[in-house]
Amino acid sequence: MTSAPLTLAQLRYLTQYLVGDPQQSTYSATMYLDAINYAIKDYAKKTGATYAESTATPDANGFAVIPTSYLRLLRVLYAGSQLTESTFSFESMKDPAWQVTAGTPKRWVLWSGAKVKLTPIAAVPTAATIGYVEDPTDLTTDAETVDTRIPWAHHEYLKYAAGSWLLHLDGDGKDDQLASSYMEKFNAMIGYSDQVLEGKIHTSRNQGSREV
DSSP states (O other): OOSSOOBHHHHHHHHHHHTTOTTSOSSOHHHHHHHHHHHHHHHHHHHOTTEEEEEEOOOTTSEEEOOTTEEEEEEEEETTEEOEEEOHHHHHHHOTTGGGOBSSOOEEEEETTTEEEEESBOSSOOOEEEEEEEOOOOOOSTTOBOOTTSOGGGGGGHHHHHHHHHHTSSSTTOOHHHHHHHHHHHHHHHTOOOHHHHHHHHHTTTOOOOOO
């Protein structure tokens, strides 16, 4: 069990031995760097370890800007109440005029990955609180350590997500079966098993919506 935060160099060493590349002959230093940063982000997305909140006041059309550093949104609160997450297609099916309907906000829709639309639109808007998983800062140098919001005891688990990422790459070391096995082990170690959330993680920044 890790008793201190791991550095990039330490995680790279652990990952190299996990994927059978102790001499770094199969994967480059850049590949290891990308894999480890991927693993840290994946941990944050799946556990919410880097949860943060920001405030934003909706404009006249109900749009509130969300932080650019988010990995996924978790909740939106307005006037002391937590709003229900919705989608463009659901709102359009329910009420074709929903984009201009006024009232007390009850729901929120992710809008092109850069803002949320609160609906109905408040006549006199006040600040909304946006809860989100913050994107951890990428590691760049060997001495830098994993984000301190990730428990030290879990730092070594990151090698499995990093190893999975590497083993999915095209090349001599490609092994999709082992890659999947490592990711399953990683998920089990961090207590993650939400397949519905897995889908949302991969679409949270890519939800297509059109503004009219």
